[in-house]
Amino acid sequence: MNERASTGAGAPHVAVVGAGWAGLAAAVEATQLGARVHVFEMAPGVGGRARDVAAGPVALDNGQHIAIGAYTETLRLMRTVGVAEAEAFVRQPLALVGADGKGLRLPPGHPLPAFVRGVLAQRGWSLRERLALLAAAARWAANRFACAPSLSVSSLTAGLPVRVQAELIEPLCVAALNTPAHQASAAVFLRVIRDALFAGAGSSDLLLPKVGLGAAFPEPAARWLRSAGATLSTHQRVTALRQVADGWQVDAATFDGVIVAASASEAARLLVGIDSAWSRQAGSLAYEPIVTVYATSAGTRLPAPMLALAAGAERPAQFVFDRGQLGGPAGMLAFVVSGAGEWLARGIDECVAATLEQAAAELGAHMRTPLEVVRVITEKRATFRCTPGLQRPAGRVADRLQVSGDYVAGPYPATLEGAVRSGVEAARQLARELGLPGCKSR
Incomplete structure (x- = not known):
């Protein structure tokens, strides 16, 4: 009927x-x-x-997510339904910094001078490397952050020094597009860069969830x-x-x-x-997976709620989050493996083992006890593969x-x-x- x-x-x-x-x-x-x-x-x-998903007595997220200040529609609708940003997120200036304290930090303020100051203050790079990034950003801005649809992120940034590509472009690309730089759309990447870094004061701020x-x-x-x-x-x-x-x-x-x-x-x-x-x-x-490895280390507190990791051929994770600093159980860490297709092809057990080895190598000085895996969440179709010219x-x-x-x-x-x-x-x-x-x- x-x-x-x-x-x-x-x-x-x-x-x-x-x-x-x-x-x-x-x-x-x-x-x-x-x-x-x-x-x-x-x-x-x-x-x-x-x-949210259940992990025994602990509620975890179905993969670690973040927001940024440029998420204006998300923040507007959150206010509409009664969620205050300060109750849901920890807001901080963009920082892609490792456990050693090295990396890119953007100071608060108007985005353009903040970006310039942040890059110039990046002491892990030579002056030539810093100036090369600023020159590239100036070219992108002069072109209104637009490029040929067929261009990949790797092609767009081919002229940048290898260290800048490895330590900034590649992790930023895989975090934003969940697609490796050599496969990722430069046109979409530039749009994200424009809105995140240059849309206005606070647009690049990280909003780290402190609720589920x-x-x-x-x-x-x-x-x-x-x-x-x-x-x-x-x-x-x-x-x-x-x-x-x-x-x-x-x-x-x-x-x-x-x-x-x-x-x-x-x-x-x-x-x-x-x-x-x-x-x-x-x-x-086509899709790209994301793997999130939740593990706990009693008594551990990382230097910041979110740290960048040195992902590479044998190091799967790009970022780690200290959930204990974000409203979760103390010592709970979330390791994020974006663009995880190659690692899943090697097997989830190998991915998890390599992540734990990476954690020991990069975070060992901050770990009070050995990591114990709580849950591994594999989202095989986490996002569509954001490739050049995709219709x-x-x-x-x-x-x-x-x-x-x-x-x-x-x-x-x-x-x-x-x-x-x-x-x-x-x-x-x-x-x-x-x-x-x-x-x-x-």
């Missing part, structure tokens, strides 16, 4: 399929614009790939939606989506408009009969049918901000099509 979810009277009824960060952002925005929203989520909880990812946005967003009259159904996988005369049918219910905020593979499944070309494009995306699926599929997700066409790689912006944009586009009054002021 066809359950009619929308009538001619009242606000248009919108279905959002998926309650990850993109779907929740779309649902909150659509509700604010005047729609009646029903969110469908196949999992038992909200948050998608950026959520669920508490940072997904769970407060779910509560906000319910209090605003929206419906949120978990444990409910949408099996079919088809256009009908008066809207879109989502399984047994009919809606005036739909936002599909599921993973690329799930969206491809739902939309194959509606737009087969879109479905093929979404289904053809990503469009956000609009058909009349009153939008798609949102960090993989949808846009200027950003697969980040929390990319997902949130995609969700907000999908809601606004659908609101315009439905003639919602709230969209006229946006």
